Amino acid sequence: MMDDFSPPPEGNEQAHDTAAHDAAHDTARSAARSAARARLDRLWSAGTGFLGSRYAILGGAMSWVSERNLVSAISNAGGFGVLACGAMEPDRLAEEIAATQAMTSRPFGVNLITMHPRLDDLVRVCLAAKVTHVVLAGGIPPGPAIRAIKDGGARAIAFAPALVLAKRLVRMGVDALVIEGAEAGGHIGPVSLTVLAQEVLPFIRSVPVFVAGGLGRGEAILSYLEQGAAGAQLGTRFAASAESIAHDRFKAAFVRANARDAVASIQLDERFPVIPVRGLTNEGTRAFLRHQGETVRRFLDGEFTREQAQLEIEHFWAGSLRRAVIDGDVENGSVMAGQSVGMISAVQPVAAIIAELVEQAVDALVRRDNPAEEM
DSSP: OOOTTOOOOHHHHHHHHHHHHHHHHHHHHHHHHHHHHHHHHHHTHHHHHHHTSSSOEEEOOOTTTSSHHHHHHHHHTTSBOEEEOTTOOHHHHHHHHHHHHTTOSSOOEEEEETTOTTHHHHHHHHHHTTOSEEEEESSOOOHHHHHHHHHTTOEEEEEOSSHHHHHHHHHHTOSEEEEEOTTSSEEOOSSOHHHHHHHHTTTOOSSOEEEESSOOSHHHHHHHHHTTOOEEEEOHHHHTSTTOOSOHHHHHHHHHOOGGGEEEOOOSOTTSOOOOEEEEOSHHHHHHHHHHHHHHHHHHTTSSOHHHHHHHHHGGGTTHHHHHHTTOOTTTSOOBOOGGGGGOOSOOOHHHHHHHHHHHHHHHHHHHHOTTOOO
């Protein structure tokens, strides 16, 4: 029998030391993650302050996809959802805004196409509904539309495909810019985000600049924040989310695809321009090439005028995005997707996607400060 002054068994002492070490390690790890998270919050504070969201992560406006369900889910998860107006008429847009507001109390934006014949009416609908941010896309926004948005108490956001246009838009009074690289899905410009960011971010400091195109992980978002971006816009990952109304076959195509499958549409003849659109290659994209070839042949044979041939080419994809997104015809429809599609391995809830992006950014900061630390 041991008396009161006997030393504790050696095994108990070692166990105590191990437990103390583990506790100290956990405390240090928790402190490191808290510090990294605080740094991330500082890096995108200009973006979160501008958007009024917890995270400076915008949802890209995608026709047929960015409607009330997805937009409200993004905003409710701490991001910033953006409704895609597309070809909606004012009454239809008013309905969609009201339906979204019924699903979230958080701020969200509305994306308007500048070429819409009723752009002024659409702006008035947004202002009447107290939409806080209006995104003007699809061309250089008219000055009166920018002024109307700002005079109505909302903030105007525009896309800048080059530094010279970014400076012009700032002079026109836009409150923030999005620079979108050619890696993005849907209609794209000619320059990659890595190049566009180097061209624009060092020289535009007076308004927040959000980056977009090919973004699928938090580490990439972090790298652009450290270059001066205010936040990031993602579309492809959200298109395949659980809350997206896209057809199950549409989402399954995203899960199967890799980056090389997301290609830009090909222009067969320089006399007949094709607006570049990035999507998954399928029978539809192959048929489009055949259609262009046949149309050019008929033009050369005198069956079409140049204008008729151009319209024949442009009308090929009419309704094809809806066929893919809503009807699930992923072989013949237009499956618009960015090159980040290769990073989608499963259909996830929006909240899980945003949490994952944030954790990846935090992990990257922790590893940088503690290179020997295992995550």
